[in-house]
Amino acid sequence: MNVLKNKRLRALGMTIFSILFLGGVVILGLTLDKGNIVTHLEIRNAPPTLEHLFGTDWLGRDMFTRTMMGLTLSMGVGLLGAFCSTMIAAVLGMVAATMGKVADAVVSWSTDLFLSVPHLVMLLLISFSLGGGAKGIIAGTALTHWPSLARIIRAEIMAIRSADYVQVSRRLGKPGWWIAMNHIFPHILPQLAVGFLLMFPHAILHEASVTFLGLGLSPHQPAIGIILSESMKYLSSGLWWLAFFPGLCLLFAVRAFAAIGGNLRQFIRPSSAHDAR
Amino acid sequence: MQLEAKKLSYRYGCYPWLFREVDFTLSPGEVVGLLGPSGSGKTTLCRILAGYVKPAEGRVLLGGKPITRKGYQPVQLVFQHPEKALNPRWRMRKVLKEAEVEDSILEALGIQSEWLSHFPGELSGGELQRFCVARALGKGTRFLIADEMTTMLDAITQAQIWNAVLNAQKQREMGIVVVSHEEKLVARLCDRVMRLSR
Ligand SMILES: Nc1ncnc2c1ncn2[C@@H]1O[C@H](COP(=O)(O)OP(=O)(O)OP(=O)(O)O)[C@@H](O)[C@H]1O
Numbered sequence: 469m470n471v472l473k474n475k476r477l478r479a480l481g482m483t484i485f486s487i488l489f490l491g492g493v494v495i496l497g498l499t500l501d502k503g504n505i506v507t508h509l510e511i512r513n514a515p516p517t518l519e520h521l522f523g524t525d526w527l528g529r530d531m532f533t534r535t536m537m538g539l540t541l542s543m544g545v546g547l548l549g550a551f552c553s554t555m556i557a558a559v560l561g562m563v564a565a566t567m568g569k570v571a572d573a574v575v576s577w578s579t580d581l582f583l584s585v586p587h588l589v590m591l592l593l594i595s596f597s598l599g600g601g602a603k604g605i606i607a608g609t610a611l612t613h614w615p616s617l618a619r620i621i622r623a624e625i626m627a628i629r630s631a632d633y634v635q636v637s638r639r640l641g642k643p644g645w646w647i648a649m650n651h652i653f654p655h656i657l658p659q660l661a662v663g664f665l666l667m668f669p670h671a672i673l674h675e676a677s678v679t680f681l682g683l684g685l686s687p688h689q690p691a692i693g694i695i696l697s698e699s700m701k702y703l704s705s706g707l708w709w710l711a712f713f714p715g716l717c718l719l720f721a722v723r724a725f726a727a728i729g730g731n732l733r734q735f736i737r738p739s740s741a742h743d744a745r
Numbered sequence: 746m747q748l749e750a751k752k753l754s755y756r757y758g759c760y761p762w763l764f765r766e767v768d769f770t771l772s773p774g775e776v777v778g779l780l781g782p783s784g785s786g787k788t789t790l791c792r793i794l795a796g797y798v799k800p801a802e803g804r805v806l807l808g809g810k811p812i813t814r815k816g817y818q819p820v821q822l823v824f825q826h827p828e829k830a831l832n833p834r835w836r837m838r839k840v841l842k843e844a845e846v847e848d849s850i851l852e853a854l855g856i857q858s859e860w861l862s863h864f865p866g867e868l869s870g871g872e873l874q875r876f877c878v879a880r881a882l883g884k885g886t887r888f889l890i891a892d893e894m895t896t897m898l899d900a901i902t903q904a905q906i907w908n909a910v911l912n913a914q915k916q917r918e919m920g921i922v923v924v925s926h927e928e929k930l931v932a933r934l935c936d937r938v939m940r941l942s943r
C-alpha cells in the first residue's frame with residue numbers, strides 16, 4: 469500500500485512539475501518584452517550571463533526571450549495540429565466502426581492512401597498549397613497524422629462493440645448513445661490521449677522541418693525550429709549556447725507532455741494503477 | 746408467452762454443423778435442463794435463444810413473434826464466465842445501476858455493500874457471478890438462460906444463488922434453462938431435461 473502511495477505521489481509531483489514548467493514557458497513567452505529580440509549589435513555573441521541567461525546571438529538578440537517565445541509558438545502550432553488530427557482520427561475511427569460496410573471501406577481506403585504517401589511530402593504539399601505560414605502547418609499536421617490513430621480507434625471500437633458486456637447492455641435496453649458514452653468512449657479515451665501526446669513531438673519536429681525548408685513560418689517569427697536551424701550555422705564558431713539551451717528546452721517540453729500523458733492514462737484507466745500492487 | 750425455437754441449425758463458418766433442426770419450447774414457470782458433453786454446442790444454443798447470435802437456419806419466437814432488438818429483452822442470459830461479462834472500468838455500483846436491480850434481489854443473492862465500490866478485477870469469480878445474476882433478474886425478465894451459472898462455485902454459494910433465482914422464478918412465473926454438467930443439480934432443479942449430443 470505504501471509503495472503504491474509513493475508511486476501515486478511521485479506521479480502527481482511529476483505531473484504538477486510538468487504543468488508548471490509548460491505553463492511558465494507559455495506565460496514567459498507571452499509576456500516577455502519584445503524589445504529584447506530587436507538587434508543590439510553592441511552586445512552580440514555574448515555567452516550566458518545573469519542578465520542574458522541563454523546568452524545572445526549574432527545580432528545581439530536575447531536568446532532566453534527568443535527561446536520562450538519560440539517554444540510558445542511551436543507548442544501552439546503543435547498542439548493545434550495534433551488536436552485537430554486526433555479529432556479527425558476519432559471521428560473517422562468511429563464512422564468506420566459503426567456506420568456499416570461502405571463507410572468502413574471508404575475510411576480504410578483513405579487511411580491506406582494517406583499512409584502510402586510519405587508524411588513530409590504530403591505536409592509540404594498541403595502547407596505550400598495553403599500559402600505556408602502557421603495556418604498551412606497546422607492544416608498540414610492535422611491532415612497527415614490521423615491515419616494510424618484512426619486505424620487503432622477503429623479496431624478498438626470494433627472489439628469493444630462485440631464484448632459481452634456491451635451486448636448485455638444492449639439487451640438491457642440501453643440506447644446506442646448511452647452505450648457510446650458509458651462503454652465505448654471511456655474505453656477509447658486513453659488511446660486518444662496517448663495518440664495525441666505521441667503526435668505532439670512529431671508535430672513540432674515537422675513544423676521545424678517545413679519551416680527549415682522555407683515553406684513554414686516566416687524567419688521573423690521566433691519558432692523553435694527556426695532558432696535551431698539558424699544556430700546550427702554558428703555551432704562551429706564556438707557559440708554553443710545558441711543551440712544548447714533552446715534544444716534543451718524543447719527536450720524538456722516534449723518530456724513534460726509525455727509525463728502528463730502517461731499519468732493521465734493511469735488516472736483514466738484505474739486498472740493499470742491496480743496492477744502496480 | 747412462450748419462448749420457442751423452431752428447427753434451429755448452427756455452424757461456425759465452414760466447420761461441421763453443431764446441431765441441426767433443434768426444436769425447443771419453454772413455458773412460463775418451467776425449469777428445463779440442457780445437458781450435453783463439452784463442445785456439444787450448449788453455449789452456442791443459449792446465445793441463439795437469448796438473441797446474441799442469429800441461427801444459420803430456423804427461428805426463435807417469443808410469444809409467437811420474432812424477437813425485436815429494441816428495449817429491455819425479456820430473455821436474459823447469464824454467462825459462463827462473469828469476468829468477461831462485466832466492463833473492467835466500471836465499479837460494481839454502476840453495473841447494478843445499468844440494470845436497475847431491486848434491493849430485495851441483491852439481498853437474496855448475498856451481495857455485500859462493500860463490494861459495490863470495487864472494480865471487477867478486485868472481486869472473486871463467485872462474487873462477480875452474483876452481480877451478473879442480479880443484473881439478469883431485472884423487472885422485465887420473463888425467461889432466464891443460465892449457462893453453467895454456478896459451475897465454479899462451492900456448494901453453499903451455489904445453493905444460495907439458486908435459492909434466490911428460484912424464489913424470483915416462482916414469484917414472477919419465469920421460465921429457466923439450466924445448463925450444467927452436474928446431473929444431480931439438473932435432476933434437483935428441473936422439470937424436464939433436453940440433451941444435445943455431438
Ligand atoms: N467463435 C467460434 N468459432 C469457431 N468455433 C467455435 C466458436 N465458438 C465455439 N466454437 C466451437 O463450437 C463448439 C461448441 O461450443 P460451445 O461453447 O457451444 O460448447 P459447450 O457445449 O458450451 O461446451 P462447454 O460444456 O465446454 O461449455 C466447440 O467445438 C467449439 O470449439
Ligand SMILES: [Mg+2]
Binds near residue numbers: 787788789825892893
Ligand atoms: Mg459452454
